[in-house]
Amino acid sequence: MLDANLKTQLKAYLEKVTQPFEITASLDDGAKSQELLGLLNDIVSLSDKITLRTDGADARRPSFALNRIGGDIHLRFAGIPMGHEFTSLVLALLQVGGHPSKLEADVIERIRALDGDYSFETYFSLSCQNCPDVVQALNLMAVLNPRIKHVAIDGALFQTEIEQRQVMSVPSIYLNGEPFGQGRMGVEEILAKLDTGAATRDAEKMNAKAPYDVLVVGGGPAGAAAAIYAARKGIRTGVAAERFGGQVLDTMAIENFISVKETEGPKLARALEEHVRAYDVDIMNLQRASALVPAAKEGELHEVKFENGASLKAKTVILSTGARWREMNVPGEQEYRGRGVAYCPHCDGPLFKGKRVAVIGGGNSGVEAAIDLAGIVSHVTLLEFAGELRADAVLQRKLASLPNVTTHVMAQTTEVKGDGQKVTGLVYKDRNSGEEHLVELEGIFVQIGLLPNSEWLKGTIELTRFGEIIVDARGQTSIPGVFAAGDVTTVPYKQIVIAMGQGSTAALSAFDHLIRTT
Template sequence: MLDANLKTQLKAYLEKVTQPFEIVASLDDGAKSRELSALLHDIVGLTDKISLREDGSDARVPSFSLNRPGADIGLRFAGIPMGHEFTSLVLALLQVGGHPSKLGADVIEQIKGVRGEFLFETYFSLSCQNCPDVVQALNLMAVLNPNIRHVAIDGALFQKEVEERQVMSVPSIYLNGEVFGAGRMGVEEILAKIDTGAAARDAEKLSAKAAFDVLVVGGGPAGASAAIYAARKGIRTGVAVERFGGQVLDTMSIENFISVPETEGPKLARALEEHVKQYEVDIMNLQTAEKLIPAKNPGELHEVTFTSGASLKAKSVILATGARWREMGVPGEKEYKAKGVCFCPHCDGPLFKGKRVAVIGGGNSGVEAAIDLAGIVAHVTLIEFDSQLRADAVLQRKLHSMPNVKVITSALTTEVKGDGQKVNGLVYRDRNSEELHTVDLEGIFVQIGLLPNSDFLKGTVELTPRGEIIVDAKGQTNIPGVFAAGDVTTVPYKQIVIAVGEGAKASLSAFDHLIRTSAPA
């Protein structure tokens, strides 16, 4: 099952296992059970600390649990955790085997202190780069607290279950049989939802913090770069982030980040965060900016408030809040989001195997999505507003070579249709004839660009009609001491490498502002 190179790497990791445990597999005579059995035999053959039983009786087949003698650990994989989930498997083996987590001691104690009965079920796909964060978070929580149990389920392998629960996007998380959430979540976000007093306690702690010299709002490439450059100046630096990595987390393949020939978005996001953590930077997670209150007079502090109720003050602020997926804004879109309306073909594509889908948008992202999906689904209809596709010629040639793709140009999507539970079609208007047409389908992937995350700045910082923050050559906004960087600004060409440079520039400009107006703390 595992090649020689992977076995060598895994053997080195398994040397960190200190407490013996067993894997209990539930199998049948099917091909997938044989495949899982081969994987598990490979694992136990690499260490004497792990044993294997194949007499499990779980209803989900194939599946396996990790059980430590004397400990009540509710951790199960339903499916074969390869692809993006192989890392989740390795971490689960290490953590059940006694290897400590890198989580902070306060978060670990919070997890251990959670009371109640929590059975989490997470549906993932092996091609989803967002799913491992959820799977790994819940697995760790299950290792640390016997009240928390978790089953990670490969949606492509358990199609009947997916259809019964009408799972239309991954990761989809259920708690005690009810929908708990969808999309990327980390330990702190999950804790905030099940430990109801946590958010208020955290907000109180944040509001009590001393003022920062530089407060960076946003943790994408621009925000990470700004934080590093500020911290290297030896000044008090804070980063308030909704999720570290920003849009990079939703990027499958990155091949144009200079000096890194090829990587994946989540991997780069983790590297950015680890780099920031090398410095004395106060990272504050799960913080969504709500309002900027600029200093009224020179020498006074700027203030940023957050939806959590927290409030932070700083001598200078760098806004690096990035951008989000642009929505179509048509009837039915919001009602059927995650019920057939999707934004990540890599994550959710496998759930539409053998079904009909549409891709909205004829730029590079849209055409790449259509090509990707054409290898999975029964049929793809690509709908483009313009009279021609805008993607690179090489992508267009590849698209037109695929027999199960239909391209419709000069078309405006006007409505998403559904049966009350899930998408069953869309309506578009032919911009030449003005006729309305209906396309019967099960999924819609929206790929029409990004919108800047600047709504909270309206009425304070000067914005363009599109909502981009207007900055000068130094990243300065119209407010002295408030700077901005990355995709949220007017800087052209929304690229990771440009955002990193702009973050550094804004940080240097903020430091220059500080030394000219006040002595840093």
């Protein structure tokens, strides 16, 4: 199952196992069970502290559970965790085997102190880059607290469950049989939903913090670069982010980050956070800004307010809140979001195997999505608002070669149709003739660009009509001492490497402002 190189790497990792544990497999006579058995045999051959049993009685087959000898851990994989989930498997093996996690001590204590019985189920796909964060978070919580159970389920392998529960987006999380959440979630986000007093405690801690020399709002590439450059100047630096990593977390393949031939968004996001944490930076994650109160006059402090009721003050502020996927804003979109309307073809594509889908948008992202989906689904309908596709020529040639893709230009999506439970089709208008057409399908993937996360700044700072923060070459905004960087600004090219450069520029400009005014 595993090649020689992967076995060598895994063996090195498994040398960190300190506590014996067993794997209990539940198998049937199918090919997937034999494939899983091959994987598990490879694993146990690499460590004398791991044993394998094949007498499991779980109804989901193939599946396997991990538990310490005489222990009380409830952690299971239903399916074969390869692809993006192989890292989740390795971490689970290490953590069940006694290797400590890198979680902060107070977070570990909060997990252990949870009072209640929690049975989690997570549906994932092997091509989903968002799923491992959820799987790894819940696996670790199951290792730390015996009252927490978790099973990670490959939705593509257990299609009957997917259809019964009408799961059309991954990761989808169920708690005690009821929907708990969708999309990327880490340990702290899950804890925040379980521990309802966490937001109040966070607000109290934030309100007690002393003013910063530089406060960075946003934790994507621009915010991370700004924090590092500011901290290297030896000034008091804080970062408040809605989710550290930003939109990079939702990016699949990255092949234009100079000096790194190829990487994936979540991997880069982890590297960004590790780099920032190497400096004396106060990171406050899961904090959504709600208002900016500029200093009344030079020499006074700016204030940023947050949705949890907290506020932070700083001599200078760097706004790097990034952007998010633009929505169609048509009837039915919100009603069927996660029930056929999706924004990540890599994550959710496998759930639509053999079905009919549409891709909205004819730029690079849209055409790449259509090409990828064509290899999974029965048919793809690509709709582009403009008179021609905007994707690179090489992508358009590939698209044109696919027999199960139909492309319509001058097509305006006007409505998402559904039966109350899931998507059944969409309506688009031919912008030349004005005629409306109904396309019957099961999934819609929206790929129409980005929208800046700047609504909370309206009326406070100068924005374009598109909502972008207007900045000069130094990252200076319309408010002295407030700078901005990254996709939320007027810089024309929304690229990771450009955002990092902007963040660095903004931090250096903030430092220059400090030495000139304080």
